[in-house]
Amino acid sequence: MVDLKKLAYRMRRQIIDMAVSAGGGHIAPALSAVEILISLYFRVLRINPEDPQWPERDRFILSKGHGCCALYAVLAERGFLHRDALKTFCQDGHAMGGHPEYGKIPGVETSTGSLGHGLSIAIGISLAAKNDGNTCRSFVLLGDGECNEGSVWEAAMSASQFQLDNLVAIVDYNKLLATGFIKDVMALEPFAMKWKSFGWEVREVNGHDINEVSRTLNEVPFAEKRPSVVIAHTVKGKGVSYMENNPVWHYRLPNKEELLQAYKELNEGLQSLT
């Protein structure tokens, strides 16, 4: 059995190393999603790394494509990719870019990177599954900033219209945009009420508690004939003190000193578990 709490520290280290060695990529938006992805890939999704195209598999779409370092890391940990593949992140001539692309990386179900696209695509997959009698489910991870996009709400409206209880949205609600706190730039609150009024069944969780996230996601659908949404309260930059809750780190890379500090904090966290 993989120790998932330890895995979270390992993945955070991988995410930072990928971005630093590539000289680019979004660290903080990946760090907030680590426990959500671990919960999905180790406790929730019905998937088979040996057969990534298995027709009955659950689909996962990272609609906040800029968090892809976390996705690549979890795909490697789950056996979809070789760990060495992570070294090709953002390297010339390779497939693993700063936003994930369909058909190039096993386990990536659709290309994302422009925000507000993933939920609609998941609706198409869920509609096809219903018509085909396929029991697979679609899970979509949205950013909170992404929920500023009008297309998210077009999609939200149609998912409840079509009674897609095989569709699950998760929002990585880290409260930060690239330029500031979301409440100051373009507020989402009352956020749960918004989803509810669009016909979704809503749960709120601590997005860094693997047990709580997994337990909640394993209860879907929360209501028959309704789509489910989990608002996961998270911390942007989670695990590295100086990155946490600081908008500057949306797309910034640590310098040498900051990198050592990050390693130190992650190591100390890991040690504290044993």
Place this chain on the structure above:
Amino acid sequence: MRNAFIKAVYEQAGKDNRVYMLNADIGVFVFDDFKRDFPKRYINLGVAEANMIGVAAGLVLSGKVPFVYTIAPFVTMRCLEQIRVDVCLQNLNVKIVGVGAGLAYGVLGPTHHAIEDIAIMRALPNITVISPGDPWEAYEATKASVRHEGPVYIRLAKSGEPSLVEHRHNAFQIGKGVTLREGKDATLIATGCMVKNALCVAQKLFCEGINLRVINMHTIKPIDHDIILESARDTGAIFTMEEHSVIGGLGSAVAEVLAEESTEKVQFLRIGFKDTFCEVVGSREYLLAKHGLDVPSVSKMVANSLRGSPVQ
């Protein structure tokens, strides 16, 4: 053309259970047969084009062949980025169908006109762009698009377009222009509803002693290089004619081929909307005449150009 398209989609859906019809709230009765016989495969997304394109992409990822349908400017420009990322970047099998090519929705005004759609769609990698010339061709293009793997944009007029009996003996083939009339003095290459007008121009000028070749270029992308270069060689003069802006449409596609590949000195003129919206309201016929795109205006333009006189 719309009814021909709907008939073709209905027939294709009967033969191929991958075919879905997605609609963004237009055509209140026109899909009744489809809805009755294939209820699960008819999805009305409401007035939400961006979502419609994304949903279509998701259906393709599950093996379906969805048509997405609404008024041309809305199904291309409103949701352009969804078409670019969800459909074209992933090279997915979505068939985008816009009704109301050019000024087909005449009196409804510039919001409902589509005179930039070809230029915009043509710039996207992986997509095929088809502009049928009459109902028969709309029917054939729809069928062909199901057989074709990859994104397709079909640009339809609305209703009441005359049939072009001239081309019935040619099997429809994506990417292959059709010579409808032979001629030696110049070539008129037209697309969509302008094909009929091009034939009228050729007939009119024939009576004035000018013998025009007429080509129906139903596929704008990939453009038929051979037929353009052959016409340049044979006639030495090429005019393009489209119910679209002269920027980026058929005229530009033909110009690109001539500029880069023709070894002949060719006289060339694009006929279409000159970088403008329609500034007054009016029927399609009225507005075409106003913009110099009716048969008498084009005939005069072509004749003057060939005689070396100012075209306007």
